[in-house]
Amino acid sequence: MSRKQITGIGPAPQTGVDDSGCPILHVDMDAFFASVELLDRPELRGRPVIVGSPAGRGVVLSATYEARSYGVHSAMPMSRARRMCPQATIIPPSHGKYSEVSKGVMEVFHAITPMVEPIASDEAFLDVGGARRRLGSPAVIASMIRAQVLERYGITCSVGVASSKFVAKLASKQCKPDGLLVVPEGEVVDFLHPLPVSALWGVGERTEQSLVRLGIRTVGDLARVPVPTLRRELGQAVGGHLAALAWGRDERPVTAHVPDKSIGNEETFAADIDDPEVIKRELLRLSERVASRMRKAGHVGRTVSVKLRRADFTTINRSRTLREPTDVAQEIYATACELFEAAGLERVRLRLVGVRMENLRPADSASRQLGLGDRETGWREAEQAMDQAIRRFGPDAVLPASLVRGRLDEMEA
Secondary structure, three states: OOOEEEEOOOOOOOOOOOOOOOOEEEEEEOOHHHHHHHHHOHHHOOOOEEEEOOOOOOEEEEEOHHHHOOOOOOOOEHHHHHHHOOOOEEEOOOHHHHHHHHHHHHHHHHHHOOOEEEEEOOEEEEEOHHHHHHHOOHHHHHHHHHHHHHHHHOOOEEEEEEOOHHHHHHHHHHOOOOEEEEOOHHHHHHHHOOOEHHHOOOOOHHHHHHHHHOOOOEHHHHHOOOHHHHHHHHOHHHHHHHHHHHOOOOOOOOOOOOOOOEEEEEEEEEEEEOOHHHHHHHHHHHHHHHHHHHHHHOEEEEEEEEEEEEOOOOEEEEEEEEEEEEOOHHHHHHHHHHHHHHOOOOOOOEEEEEEEEEEEEEOOHHHHOHHHOHHHHOHHHHHHHHHHHHHHHOOOOOOOHHHHHHHHHHHHO
């Protein structure tokens, strides 16, 4: 095979690999949050470092590859991560730094091509087909991106170069950390078929178990199963989807400026809570966050959803669609409280609560009319004033009275 993996920041290969049919790049920052933290803590380079809240029920946000070698991974409970790697240095997250670096990295991508589809703060798909005449082949462009990200921000990234989004994402994963992997269009099947079947998008733990029971362990195994059999065993949609992916067929284009489908926040309590007033204070705080994010993004939404997780990890989701779209925290909060009360969990110990707005649309003049009640109550103007104060003085500059009382109660406890 002529597929080549390149590590380090050197020139992209000019010979020996055919990237002519590979306009799609998947760029993924290496251990992004941990790498950003190490910019201020260079003495920790080469050592196991975990980013996450060290107290209570925090989870791992990111980990260096030295920590990952002990089995630590993102979203793992911090208590377990510390048992697996007790020598690791724990760094509390500082989200402002991540947002700043993420924004800069995305600007690097947009300088290459307007066809950028961010899928997280630390990764994106790029279609560089239109940039070839100006900048060179996809592999050359991928090497250029890696060099610019390292030079400007001091962090590394891995890039998969392929003919489709699916294969490009797999390629970037295969060459981590700090690598570049080109999968020529004519060698996609050879690249895919040795991989475990869990590498396919849509194969979760349950689907993998079903496939293993059928003797299907690799992508090649699945590719050799007749499509009607897969549809019968896995369902029409899933069976057809996996059959296509097993042969590298993924027709989805890179879509720039994907709109938000929902905006939400959730919080895990340090200890299980069964006090309705404390829970409602948290619902208010989350509603304030969600509304602020919506206004910042220029969205309004019609559907309020709450997430309630009991101490036994049972999760209950409830939602309600409003008559008119809103971006006002008080309206979101009132509906969230009604959903909480209707769930019948007011005296049940809860581990986590969340608030989410769905059914979003761009805010326009129609959403500013009297029908939303903002002229009658003044809530929108008040919350917009709070937004300005928070931008100038920080997140705790202005708080609803009940949240201030909650802070005082916690200090006295």
